[in-house]
Amino acid sequence: MHITAVHTIGVGSTGAPISDASRQNILRLLRTEEGVYDRAHARTLSVLSAWTYSDEGTFAAVMSRRRLEGCDYVEISTRNDALFFDTSAVLVQSPGRKLTILSFRGTQPQNAINWLTGVSARAEYFPAGGKVHGGFQRGLRSTWPVLQELLLAALNARPICDALAHSREKYLSPCGAAKPEAPVSMVPAPITDAIPEEKELLPSLYITGHSLGGALAVLAAALLYAQADAGVFGRDRRQVRSWIRGVYTYGQPMVGDAAFASMNGDLGKKLFRHVYRRDIVPRLPPRIMGDFMHFGQQYDSSEASWMPGTRPARQAISLGLSNLVGVLSWFTQDVVPLQWVRLPFSWGDHSPLNYMRTSLEAAPGEEFD
Incomplete structure (x- = not known):
């Protein structure tokens, strides 16, 4: 298990004040009632989910x-190829410790087909x-012991960086070193007035x-x-x-069966699934791998950012055919003479860049500003 801590995004050793834009963004996230969809939040979280794929320095710079700005963040990751998981999660905490954002990294493009359709x-x-x-x-459970400690600290307005230090000592102490008697976060550092x-x-x-990462978020x-x-x-529950x-x-794939979806009806009221154009992944895993289904509220891409979906993504039937169509569609999108071909699924539409650009309503290149 790899555990990293990075403090105070965008502030650093200079102690520069947090911008008014960051302050307003954090307060808006805190003031939104549960289950209320907010386009501004969709923008913030699409950027965060896309840049969770990057290294820690790049992530901090983009989040600033x-x-x-002013938030702390920690990252943990676990990997075991033999057990089919490679999981990475980032936890962000606001200066006053009231706002927490948990973002899971998705699968790398070269591994997506194996992850979604394999054993x-x-x-x-x-x-x-x-x-x-x-x-x-399995991917979620591999990180959950540490994530649970960090989330418990966050729920109680304790610093996640202190909780992380305790987890690191507990799991990664040198041979013969004494184990910590109590979590460091039990004696929290003073809350900043930023x-x-x-x-x-x-x-x-x-x-x-x-x-x-979307599937892990739902789980x-x-x-x-x-x-x-x-x-x-x-x-209290x-x-x-x-x-x-x-x-x-x-671009979240299906996670569970009808019983799992029914059991999580209340959660579905605050689950907002975004689907870009003909992205194949929300239709996977295919039916040949078992009966899976979505729940929650779907939002489809449009010229005006995201709109409530009218046709929920349905499970693909065939494993081989779905992948073949998805790859062919990706190819035709990049070859000008073939761009008129409209196939039902596309791997090309699955890129996090598409989701980030739609959420930001940005012209090509502006999403990096």
Whole structure:
């Protein structure tokens, strides 16, 4: 397990003040009621989910430009090729510790087909009911022990960087070193007054991800709901559930079966799935791998950013045919004489760049500003 901590995005050693744009963005995220879709949040979270693929320095620089100055963030990742998982997650915490954003990295393009259609797609039982994609569940569970500690710290307005230090000592102490007796986060550092208005607001959690990251975001939210019901967080279940203000996913594949979708009806009210044009991934895994289905609210790309979907993405039938059509469509999109060919699925439409550009309503190149 690889554990990284990076402090105060966009502030650094100079202690420069947080911009008014960042302050307003953070407060808007905190003031939004649970289950309310917000285009500004879709922009922020699409950028965050896309840049979760990058290295830590690049991520911090982009988040500073995208109105998350002054936030702390930590990154954890786990990988085991034999067990079919390679999971990376980033947790962002606002200066006043009331806002938390959890973003999961998606799968790299060269591995997407194997992840979504290979042996790892075999369904497994989800602890609270229903069946889910086995590879997705193993990927989430591999990081959950540390993520759960960090989320517990965030829920209690404790610094995630301190909680991370405790986790690092617990899991990565040198041979013979004494184990920590109590979490470092039990004695929190003073809360900064960078955004004084945060003190009066309730804690808020947003979960996001692109591709595989979107699937992990849905599973993480479902697991938080299940653990809230089981009293794992030591809080009233309604308090923990209301902490999750929204789950924003981009190009997310199907996660579970009908029973899993039905069990998570309440979660579906705050799950916002974004689908760009003919992206093939929201139609996967194919039916030959088992019966999967979406839940939540779908938003489709349009000339005016995102619009409520009228035709929910349905599961593809054939494994080989779907992949063949998706690859051919990707090819025809880049060859001018063949761009008139309109195939039903496309791997080319799955790029996080498409989702970020649509969310930002940006001209080509502006999404990097």
